[in-house]
Amino acid sequence: MMTKIVQYAKLVFFMVALLMTQRVCGQYTMTVKTSPISGGLVIGYVDQGAFVNVLGPNVKYKMRTVECSVGLLPSLKLKKDQNPIKNSFVTPSLGVGLTFKRKRMILQLPLYYKSKTATVNGRWDLGFGLGYSF
Secondary structure (H helix, E strand, O other): OHHHHHHHHHHHHHHHHHHHHHHHOOOOOEEEEEEOOEEEEEEEEEOOEEEEEEEOOEEEEEEOOEEEEEEEEEEEEEOOOOOOOOOOOEEEEEEEEEEEEEOOEEEEEEEEEEOOOOOOOOEEEEOEEEEEEO
16 A cells, blocks of 8 residues: 555656646757658668658657658668579668658658578668758
């Protein structure tokens, strides 16, 4: 019984401290939101090729003019295949990654999975992209 009271007291103390922090630092409001789709187009580089993506479902963390989000990135990868048996130049792909947005500029660090083949193990490729927010 006593441990439950201590747990509730800790919870109440934490909530009061959080509310007081919001009052003291009122001009530095921070919000966390989820979004099914964000208006933005990004072009970038990954695995010796390019990608074009839109910002898909994500969780946003916003503080003043900077917005950081983690989410899914529906993409088109553009890459010329050097193997004798070639893949298509344009392939659809789904990535996951961090997106930083300030005003209308977007900076993105996406991860795309390259699946396993008979000769190469599967791996995650890190990319870099710049874009524009609508």
